Amino acid sequence: MDFDLSADQKLFRSTTRSFLQKEATLEKIRELSDAGGGFDRDWWTRAGELGWVAMLVPEELGGGSVSGEGVRDLTIVAEELGRLVAPGAFLATNVVIAGLVEASGDGPDHSEAIEALMSAEAIGTWAVYDEGAGWDPLSPKVTAKEAQGSYVIDGVKDRVELADQADYVLVTAATDQGPTQFLVPTSATGLGIDLSWSLDMVRHFARVSFDSVEVPASAVVGQVGGAADLIERQLQIAAVLQCAETCGALEAVFEFTTQWAFDRFSFGRPLASYQALKHRFADMKMWLEACQATTSAAAHAVQDRSEDAAELVSVAKSYVGSKSLVIIQDCVQMHGGLGVTWEHDLHLFLRRATVNQAFYGTPEDHRRRIADLIAL
Amino acid sequence: MTDTITTGEITESVEDFRLRARAWLADNMPKVDPNFKPPPPGDDDAEWQRTRELQKMLHAGGFAGIHFPKEYGGLGLSPEHQAAFTEESDGYQMPLLLNVPTFSICAPTILDMGSEEQKRERLSAAIRGDEIFVQFLSEPSGGSDLAGLITRADRDGDTWVLNGAKTWSTSAYAADWALCLARTDWDAPKHRGLTMFLIRTDSPGIDMRRIRQVNGSTEFCGEFFDDVVLPADAVVGEVNNGWAVASRQLFHERTAVGGGSPFTSGRGNGRGATPRTKLADVARLAGRAGDPTVRAMVGEHRAMERVQEQLIARVTEGIKTEAMPPPAASLMRLFHAEADWMREDMAISIGGPFVVAGTDSEPGLGGRAGINYLMRQGASLGGGSSEMSRNIISERILGMPREFAADRDMPFSQVKRGPS
Numbered sequence: 176m177d178f179d180l181s182a183d184q185k186l187f188r189s190t191t192r193s194f195l196q197k198e199a200t201l202e203k204i205r206e207l208s209d210a211g212g213g214f215d216r217d218w219w220t221r222a223g224e225l226g227w228v229a230m231l232v233p234e235e236l237g238g239g240s241v242s243g244e245g246v247r248d249l250t251i252v253a254e255e256l257g258r259l260v261a262p263g264a265f266l267a268t269n270v271v272i273a274g275l276v277e278a279s280g281d282g283p284d285h286s287e288a289i290e291a292l293m294s295a296e297a298i299g300t301w302a303v304y305d306e307g308a309g310w311d312p313l314s315p316k317v318t319a320k321e322a323q324g325s326y327v328i329d330g331v332k333d334r335v336e337l338a339d340q341a342d343y344v345l346v347t348a349a350t351d352q353g354p355t356q357f358l359v360p361t362s363a364t365g366l367g368i369d370l371s372w373s374l375d376m377v378r379h380f381a382r383v384s385f386d387s388v389e390v391p392a393s394a395v396v397g398q399v400g401g402a403a404d405l406i407e408r409q410l411q412i413a414a415v416l417q418c419a420e421t422c423g424a425l426e427a428v429f430e431f432t433t434q435w436a437f438d439r440f441s442f443g444r445p446l447a448s449y450q451a452l453k454h455r456f457a458d459m460k461m462w463l464e465a466c467q468a469t470t471s472a473a474a475h476a477v478q479d480r481s482e483d484a485a486e487l488v489s490v491a492k493s494y495v496g497s498k499s500l501v502i503i504q505d506c507v508q509m510h511g512g513l514g515v516t517w518e519h520d521l522h523l524f525l526r527r528a529t530v531n532q533a534f535y536g537t538p539e540d541h542r543r544r545i546a547d548l549i550a551l
Numbered sequence: 552m553t554d555t556i557t558t559g560e561i562t563e564s565v566e567d568f569r570l571r572a573r574a575w576l577a578d579n580m581p582k583v584d585p586n587f588k589p590p591p592p593g594d595d596d597a598e599w600q601r602t603r604e605l606q607k608m609l610h611a612g613g614f615a616g617i618h619f620p621k622e623y624g625g626l627g628l629s630p631e632h633q634a635a636f637t638e639e640s641d642g643y644q645m646p647l648l649l650n651v652p653t654f655s656i657c658a659p660t661i662l663d664m665g666s667e668e669q670k671r672e673r674l675s676a677a678i679r680g681d682e683i684f685v686q687f688l689s690e691p692s693g694g695s696d697l698a699g700l701i702t703r704a705d706r707d708g709d710t711w712v713l714n715g716a717k718t719w720s721t722s723a724y725a726a727d728w729a730l731c732l733a734r735t736d737w738d739a740p741k742h743r744g745l746t747m748f749l750i751r752t753d754s755p756g757i758d759m760r761r762i763r764q765v766n767g768s769t770e771f772c773g774e775f776f777d778d779v780v781l782p783a784d785a786v787v788g789e790v791n792n793g794w795a796v797a798s799r800q801l802f803h804e805r806t807a808v809g810g811g812s813p814f815t816s817g818r819g820n821g822r823g824a825t826p827r828t829k830l831a832d833v834a835r836l837a838g839r840a841g842d843p844t845v846r847a848m849v850g851e852h853r854a855m856e857r858v859q860e861q862l863i864a865r866v867t868e869g870i871k872t873e874a875m876p877p878p879a880a881s882l883m884r885l886f887h888a889e890a891d892w893m894r895e896d897m898a899i900s901i902g903g904p905f906v907v908a909g910t911d912s913e914p915g916l917g918g919r920a921g922i923n924y925l926m927r928q929g930a931s932l933g934g935g936s937s938e939m940s941r942n943i944i945s946e947r948i949l950g951m952p953r954e955f956a957a958d959r960d961m962p963f964s965q966v967k968r969g970p971s
Contacts, residue, residue, distance in 0.1 A: 178874045448952040453945035461882050468865035469858045490854040542850030551831045551849050
């Protein structure tokens with residue numbers, strides 16, 4: 176959590192928190208999971224009314240944020256979602272919106288889609304991982320071939336977040352002119368969606384196949400062959416929101432684990448009185464504060480479009496990605512056997528953090544990207 | 552305790568003071584030579600001489616001791632005046648070596664706790680550039696347990712006789728006076744039998760030796776006291792209330808380390824340091840810059856450095872706005888150690904044989920990385936150990952129970968100090 180939130184941002188945080196505490200409790204997550212995951216579309220529309228997907232959209236396109244700093248406002252929502260490992264299309268839709276807004280005025284008009292997405296009537300998701308491939312967004316294997324003013328898309332993307340519930344996929348494809356992004360309705364002929372297994376309780380992933388899916392040239396986002404800058408923007412937004420969500424999860428886990436250390440007695444004394452454990456809590460506290468510091472710095476840099484935004488995003492993504500797992504696993508250890516039971520909530524958080532660190536580049540991918548950026 | 556007092560006079564505004572300082576600096580102070588590199592600590596006698604000269608120049612110009620009270624030789628101006636002078640002094644040679652510990656730690660402690668005479672004489676002499684101060688706190692018999700010290704001062708008529716040993720005194724070889732904490736009552740519990748003394752570092756009976764560290768630095772000293780006779784007026788504060796003085800001293804030390812002292816003039820502490828190992832250079836030296844594993848390591852360490860800056864900014868802001876309690880400073884302290892460990896460990900991992908044996912008669916880039924590795928634990932030890940930081944974080948931030956202390960409320964003479 177940032178120390179310098181404005182009064183409006185604090186109010187927004189508490190509105191977001193009370194909505195989630197009422198509508199997305201951990202019990203609810205378990206119920207949703209038992210019912211197959213995902214979430215209720217009416218619920219998502221009501222969440223959208225709180226502004227969760229309008230913050231990156233400029234006012235002239237009908238959007239708006241709490242503070243005028245949309246990226247930072249979104250991190251407030253992300254943290255609150257993380258505290259309750261909530262469901263929803265927050266990350267997926269905001270990433271698509273980031274790409275569409277970035278491209279607006281440069282290429283075909285997508286304002287109708289933006290309007291549907293930002294009102295939470297429609298859900299969007301980024302289809303970026305090629306079937307069986309690692310994180311390499313600039314070398315897509317799905318192809319788009321131009322034919323008489325339209326494009327024909329072929330190939331398979333997998334690990335596409337919420338594709339089963341999405342109305343639009345933003346697909347990154349190879350054209351003769353280079354990587355290009357297309358906004359494709361999931362209702363398009365030849366587009367197939369198969370739900371796949373996910374470690375997360377409610378966050379679905381799916382395989383999306385394109386079997387000669389024909390889209391008009393107006394489906395292009397930005398310029399043909401000009402996807403690189405859009406992909407960078409989408410990555411930056413995705414990574415900052417993931418980090419903020421993970422920070423929220425870490426805060427929640429660290430709070431209840433610290434409380435546990437005071438309440439649980441062994442050999443007649445609380446766990447919190449053992450130096451061997453106190454020292455581990457001290458390390459965890461330090462890592463947690465460091466995760467928050469780097470997430471906040473990355474959010475500011477992306478918000479301000481600082482020169483070093485790409486580096487700071489990879490710094491946060493790699494640091495939070497790996498340290499979050501160290502912290503949560505140590506919290507599992509502090510709970511003893513309880514920590515690995517289905518009944519305890521720890522695994523809900525561990526699942527979300529593990530998913531977050533893996534997508535849009537692993538910590539190691541981002542460390543190599545930092546090495547590239549510092550010209551090693 | 553250190554509020555500026557101006558009675559019956561109109562204080563010059565910060566802006567007027569700044570303009571006057573700007574003009575004076577331009578006319579009187581030499582510019583920093585851009586090619587100048589400070590010599591390694593311990594090998595810097597000429598620098599200390601130069602420092603005294605620069606302080607005398609500031610004093611002659613009426614710009615020394617800006618935030619110290621007038622009656623003790625200062626200008627009696629506000630921290631904002633001092634900050635303005637520091638900003639204007641950028642690019643000029645300044646007596647930065649006096650910033651820590653003389654002006655930021657020792658002088659404010661004397662100002663808070665010293666006698667009228669100590670304040671008048673010592674503070675004005677330091678401000679004139681005639682005297683340099685040092686702290687005699689740590690002892691060879693114990694590091695983290697400062698209040699468990701065993702250097703003794705025994706009354707002998709009107710005087711005190713000092714025996715024992717101190718260690719880790721920074722640049723003591725260059726100092727004239729020391730704040731020395733000693734035990735004066737062995738029947739009181741440990742915190743209540745201590746007295747602070749202000750002693751001349753060249754007093755008969757003091758044997759000062761350089762400590763040579765594994766990287767060759769001789770910045771720190773150790774002192775042995777053999778019947779050193781101290782006059783009654785060497786006591787700072789009350790007899791047996793030395794812990795109160797030491798607490799102020801530690802407060803000023805933390806403030807200084809955090810960069811928040813209103814008594815320092817000019818930016819930095821003027822100390823050269825052994826250059827840190829740069830992992831990208833080690834990777835190139837070892838011919839491994841293209842190795843994906845090595846690239847990930849270099850990227851990970853770069854991330855660690857950035858996160859360290861970001862954590863410092865967050866904690867500093869948190870303490871300033873009271874969103875975090877002051878002991879949160881230990882978070883920065885502990886992270887610093889972790890970041891240093893990562894750097895040194897990766898250096899030897901990436902460098903392999905290139906950091907342990909040279910191809911030349913000099914250590915070179917690889918050899919310097921190897922020598923730095925020998926000092927890997929430095930950041931986990933200096934200014935309190937990492938283990939003490941973890942105690943502070945868990946107890947004073949997370950509120951966990953304090954460690955058991957076998958010596959609590961026990962007469963110090965009965966406290967066990969060894970296995971038998």
